[in-house]
Amino acid sequence: MKSLVLTWQFWAILSATFAALTAIFGKIGVENVGADFATFIRTIVILAAIAAILVASDQWQSFGSVSPRTYLFLVLSGLATGASWLCYFRALKIGDAARVAPIDKLSVVLVALFGVLFLGEKLSGANWAGVALIAAGAMLVAYRG
Incomplete structure (x- = not known):
C-alpha cells in the first residue's frame, strides 16, 4: 500500500489547511500594516523558508539546469502568484x-x-457538477444576507 505521505490527496489537504491558516493569520497580520507591505513580509518569509528546505533536503539545482521555457512559465506563475497575494x-x-x-x-x-x-483536460459531467457546486458554495458563503 502506498504511504499516505506519497499521495496527492495528503498534500492537497495540507495545502488547504495551510491556506485556511493563511487567511486567519493574514487577517490578523494586516490589522496595523499596509496590505502591500504585509505581502512583502510574507514573501520574504516564504523565500527564506523555501531556501532552507532546498538546502536541508539537498534539492538545490543549478540555474543552468532549467530550460528557458520552464523559466518563462515559472516567472509567469510567480507574477500571477504575486498579483494574487x-x-x-x-x-x-x-x-x-x-x-x-x-x-x-x-x-x-x-x-x-x-x-x-x-491544457486540453477533460472533465466528466460529475466533475462539472462539482465545479458548479464549488462556485455556488463560494458565493453563498461570501453572501452577506
Missing part, C-alpha cells in the same frame, strides 16, 4: 476572512475552466 491581502484588509477566502477559492473553478480550455 497582493489582491488577497488587500481584500483581507477591508473584508471578513470568512467571506474573502471563499471568493479567493473561486480559483478552483477558474483552474477547471482554464485546464479544459488551455
